[in-house]
Amino acid sequence: MTSVQTADKSGRRHQPLLRVEGLRTEYRSDGGTITAVDNVTFDVRRGEVLAIVGESGCGKSATAMSIMRLISPTAGRIASGRVLFDRDEESVDLLLLDESAMRSVRGQHISMIFQEPMTSLNPIHQVGDQVAEALLAHGLANRREAWDRAVTMLGKVGIAAASERARDFPHQLSGGMRQRVMIAMALMCHPKLLIADEPTTALDVTVQAQILDLLLSLKESQGMSVMLVSHDLGVVAETADRVCVMYAGQVVELAPVRELFANPLHPYTRGLLESLPRISDAKERLTVIPGSVPNARRFPDGCRFHPRCGLTRELACSGNRPVTDGVLARCIRDVDGQQGGSPTLQEAEPEHFVACWEVPARQDNQPESAHV
């Protein structure tokens, strides 16, 4: 693996477009701080779709917002970590940029689309104006040019009669159309990375497929990378190249999409996949992961998944391992009996990383830490 520090011109092509390292984001709440994103490390390669999946509240949206630095200072802060982004052939840490430099990154180099196309458009402006705004905000065009290019872009995202529709107001468009407008808005400046935060969750199933197809074809034609935040494994299986599974603010598994679906290593990922309904299955009830996502105010000690983990219970019952409270002691405490931290992400198979103590790390050519 090429690491960022040693990259030279020739190695640049293999260097990831975006590398998130040890990202930690805290939110303020009445009961103290909540660590929504805890030591998250992953990268997004050129031209790939990286999906980030997890249940609600696992920190996937907070991760996306942290990368864009859109977390309002009154709500929370990015406590530590690095977000290295390859901006114009030069690697910069987005977390160290001043606000005006960050503003020029937003929309121009990294764009974002949101879950709710209903509320993501300003109700009082014509959609053409809103699409054109990205160019105007970065001073890349005058009003006329910006409008013309907005109309072209609206055509590219599959809006028929774009020059007329551009004069429509958001309430005159359907949900799918609005999401297309949002995509047009995000792609106006040809960003290298598009962060799509649950882009299809609020849409009808038929429209969902259209929007995903559109995203994929635009990804190809514009040569960009996509970071897709989703809780929908069906969407992920269809679109992603690699998948990053998050649980309770941490990355628990990261693997190419086929590998992940064929050979899930983390008990949580397995649980997620088993809970998917299958047509071939005659079972009346869906398999569920017992319990619910832990309260972010107080995550469990040790592995954060252990209270819900089937594997640790199963192994505890076998009787030949130290057990505490019905689960493996290892899942709660460190080897030396200290109150445990959570397991770190380790490469278990080539390109397949997992954070579980029960999954042995790959022995040969092991990277120094959770580097991808």
Added chain:
Amino acid sequence: MTRGPDQHATGSQRLWQRFRRNRAGVVGLGCVLSLLLIAMLSPLIAGNVPIVCRYQDQWYAPAVVETVRRIPIVGRIVRPSKPFGLPGFDAKSELSDADTAIWPLIPFGPTETSTQSFASPSSTHWLGTDEIGRDIAARMVHGTTVSMSVGVVAMGIAGFIGLFIGGIAGFAGGWVDAVLSRVIEVVICFPVLFLILSVMVWLEPNIVNVMIIIGITRWTAVARFTRGEFIKLKEQEFVLAARASGAGTLRIAVRHLLPNALAPALVTLTFGVAQAILIEAALSWLGFGVQPPNPSWGNLLRSAYVHLRSDPYMVYPPCVAIFVAVLAYNLVGDALRDAIDPRTELQART
């Protein structure tokens, strides 16, 4: 739903569709527009110079010129049509019957005196004359100009200050909001009429100062509504989307928040115009507003009040005018508020 708002109408069209359903509001709007029209065209309705005339083989339009000249700033480029309007030039006696002339509906100037004092309403003087023989109808028409311009200009000033301060407070939040909110509360606590009275002691009592003083004391309601709107709006997802596409703070505040906050501010300002009209009338009544011989509803009421016992007919016109104007603005404000409130539509459907 034949009367439901059309899904394909723009925001302002939908607003009008909803506004139209409120009959009292439509009547109020009619009154307001009529009053504004009278205010703008008062020299064409009442005056002692003709609208158009032929005098000494030349065509003149003195009342039209006067109407144009009253428009602030731009009106100054039009020169007065001499000899009309020059002191000592009496158009009525100069123009003989042979000359062609179209006179205003009420052919008396607002400050034109006559020998007929305390004339009761008649076909010549529709609303009678006052103690020095001035036509009350003409004075009422020109008083409308004063009331309307005070109302609109004062609320324009108030709206500007209110949107600015409320917008900053709501958008910035934190200590800026805390400080500005306290400032707003302090200004609310002033008894406005007394504050204005004490300030007017130092200022020359004229219409411009009345506008300014009302404007800089009556902005608090707009500021509070705007602050609330900004606090609500800045959490909206479209603001986040705008930030994500690289929009800066100023662009977000001006392009995304402000236009969305205008409608509630407009409602408050409409009610404010009614208030301003009342304050102006009160000030003129007390002698701190528009100074005689210039007419205003307030000082007309004052002179009527002096002669209330002997000539009560003088008191009705200004009373009715103030009542109608205040009521009309309040009706419009009410209807506008209901039209903006999305819940109104739900109530109408269920």
